[in-house]
Each structure stands twice: as C-alpha cells, then as structure tokens.
Amino acid sequence: MERFTVSLDDGLAQQFGEFMAQHGYNNRSEAVRDLIRSRLEQERLQQPVAEGYCVGTLTYVYNHHERELASRVTQSHHNHHDLTVAMQHVHLDHDNCLETVILRGPVQSVQAFADQVISSPGIRHGRLHLIPVDAEPASHTHGKAPYAPQFQHLHFRPIT
Structure with a gap:
C-alpha cells in the first residue's frame, strides 16, 4: 500500500468532513479510496468505446x-x-x-x-x-462425485 499526503483548502476540508460524517466513514483513507475508485470506474466506463x-x-x-x-x-x-x-x-x-x-x-x-x-x-x-x-x-466441477460434469463459465472480479 502506498501512502501520500493531500492538502485541502479549509472549505473543501470541511465539505469532505461533512461527506464522511454523512456516509459513515470513520477514517479519511477509506473515504478517499472510495472516491478515487468511483471516479476511476466512471472514467473507464465513459470511454467512447468501453471495452471489457x-x-x-x-x-x-x-x-x-x-x-x-x-x-x-x-x-x-x-x-x-x-x-x-x-x-x-x-x-x-x-x-x-x-x-x-x-x-x-x-x-x-x-x-x-x-x-x-x-x-x-x-x-x-x-x-x-x-x-x-x-x-x-474457469472450469471446475461442482460436486465430489467422480462423474460430476465440468462447467465452463466466467469468474468476474472488480477491477478497482
């Protein structure tokens, strides 16, 4: 995990504190991570031709x-x-x-x-x-029997 420092003017810091309280965040790091993650997901999905x-x-x-x-x-x-x-x-x-x-x-x-x-x-x-x-x-069996069929499917993992 990487640490970095963010400087905010007083007004923005107050709004951020209110945002954290309103949404139940206990620490700034988690709130910042969620905001960054949300913005990155929005940007990726709003590309002219979103792939994936x-x-x-x-x-x-x-x-x-x-x-x-x-x-x-x-x-x-x-x-x-x-x-x-x-x-x-x-x-x-x-x-x-x-x-x-x-x-x-x-x-x-x-x-x-x-x-x-x-x-x-x-x-x-x-x-x-x-x-x-x-x-x-992915491909694996769902069951323990030696004759259990293998199922072809996809596993989905969030990118951010």
Whole structure:
C-alpha cells in the first residue's frame, strides 16, 4: 500500500468532513479510496468505446397500466437473457412498479440494453450503475462425485 499526503483548502476540508460524517466513514483513507475508485470506474466506463466486462444494476419505475409497457419491457429482458442475472419487482402503489435488474456482460452490450430500456416510452427514473470487472474463464466441477460434469463459465472480479 502506498501512502501520500493531500492538502485541502479549509472549505473543501470541511465539505469532505461533512461527506464522511454523512456516509459513515470513520477514517479519511477509506473515504478517499472510495472516491478515487468511483471516479476511476466512471472514467473507464465513459470511454467512447468501453471495452471489457461489467456487472451492474439497472433501476427504473413504470406504470404497469400503460398500454403494453410491461409486456414490452419483459420482452426486452427475454431478448437479452444473456445479460440479465436477476430481477426484483416491487409494487410501489396500485399503478407504479419499481424494477431493479442485475446485469452482467460486455460493457457495450449492457449499456446498449440499459439505454433501450431507459429510453422506452413510459419508463421513468431509469438509472444504470456499472462496475468494471475482469472476466476470467474457469472450469471446475461442482460436486465430489467422480462423474460430476465440468462447467465452463466466467469468474468476474472488480477491477478497482
């Protein structure tokens, strides 16, 4: 681990202290690490052609009574089943639903899918949060039996 010193003017130091208190940080180092990590991830994912893999969440609200909106959103998820890991559906009231979707895959594909959902008429408060990951091919058995099949899959590790 590398140590370095940061000098802040009084106003910025006060804002940083308030930020730490508001978010429950007990020490400056952890707060600075999280801020740097977040900014580096944002920069990497906002490159014109972001490469590599990511995991993330897509969150949005919609009125399930709007003409065929729920079925269009569901069909979009089925069309991209390779990216959707899991979904949580919450009824906010008698009309509005909140959905949070866990996504995993190539950055460009995940971003394109999220853009398609968020830009759909009737979707409100759409947000995508991505975390860049390294994807490592893996193969091992899940079980102890000598005949247990080997499964080919990817392991995802956060980059920062």
